[in-house]
Amino acid sequence: MSKRTELADFLRSRRARLQPEQVGLAPGHRRQTAGLRREEVALLAGISVDYYIRLEQGRGPQPSEQVLSALGRTLRLTGDEHDYLLRIGGRPPAPRLGVPAGPPPNVLRLLERLGAVPAMVINVCWDVLAWNRMLAALIGDPSDVPARERNTLRWLFGSPTLPPDHAEFARQAVADLRASARHPDDPDVRRLVSELSAANPLFAELWAELEIEVPRTVTKRAVHPVVGEIELDCEILPLPGGEHRLVLYTAAPDTPSHHALQALSSMAAPCRGQGDPLTT
Template sequence: MDRTELGAFLRSRRGRIRPEDAGLVAGGRRQTPGLRRDEVALLAGISVDYYIRLEQGRGPHPSAQVLRALGRALRVNEDEQEYLFRLVEGSRVASSREVPPNVLRLLERLGDLGDVPAMVVNGCFDVLAWNRMLVALIGDPAETPVERRNTLRWLFGGELAGTELARQCVADLRASGLYSDDAGVRRLVDELSASSPRFAEVWSAREVEVRHTITKRSVHPVVGELELDCEILPVHGRDQRIILYTAEPGTASHRALKLLGESLPI
């Protein structure tokens, strides 16, 4: 159980809710925005002392019932509620850099289709495997040293740091709950927090958002503008996900992907 992060997360969510949003009368002058601790305790049906101890990182192990009650009181969304459970229960998947053979076969088959770039990343966005269509789309990850082969390092090491994609990736990293359990994730967060003010800003906001499907727009040096849908599929039992890039059939982006596929050596 990560008591420190649990307390910080509760404080961050308490601070974003106006009393009137929770059906309370604001009344009186408030030193800080958001709900007071006693108001959260009232809404969650727990004692004020218990809630204060949770925020201060010295509370007991909260039950699932208490976590759900806190989620309702703080008006968290589904991803944030799941994050609360992960902070208390720990990550539910094993960290591994070894990609299962069946996933590697799937990548190869998708590459043979000629229009589906795909790769596998782990919980801290290390790029573990990819197909030849991905090479055609973004270049060959093998040309980057293994220790630098990381999507977050690429995003926050250049002009993409301020993009919505970068923000979503950080929110997704936090949602995984791996920061509390995985030394590699903690090292990555410390490194990027020190090297990128933008990363530090987004990380400290404690946004939680699991990525499923996003739209990515870019300009390819050969085929020009691309608008691709990124489907993110979990690998069962591991902290790994398959990321597929597809375009709607009949669009310019789909034709561009086909052109890239046709340019690949047989």
């Protein structure tokens, strides 16, 4: 999908979700358009109707940053959505393509220091690049699977159905992949999207919704084979450079899940992938 097509689809989807009263317009009668009319968006953004129609049709000149920002304000975009609009509109610096280098040494040292906290480093494709012993104790040692399969999205969408408590995380993960600064230019992102869309109808449905969101904190629940049911806060922290994120799993103090993590810590053994970037 070209950037023009991506921009056109995104503008249409965001226009359709807004009602006139949300932007200070009278609802009127006999409206046949879902959401705002094109004419209303153009009026509120301060651009010509013909120009906006061409944007939604994937035609016309590349919009300026000022035009994109005006459209972002008119369509009530979130911060993540506005950043995405600028990227597909062709206004930010060109993204770096290809798989980036592994996590820097200081991040690997940090993983080693997080002795009692399950932690891993992922890239924008959600590949697991490095992890510590507690992460291996929590989900299994990623070294036990081939390098290509060390991917959170492939794990998540490996089955056509998801447990109910994974639905929100799945939605956020797909929205984050679309929000990636390397989408839609990066071949690794395009390849992953094509693969998962063909293999899993749920992923294809979520991808088609054009949601844009960079997750920060997600609550995840699971049943561990040793310590039983566990509920953890998953913190996703961006690392300098924008290519990698540090993922931490924590539990509120003095809760059953906190005690379960303590039990895992006492049993966890060094894993083969501890602190090692994914290079194979």
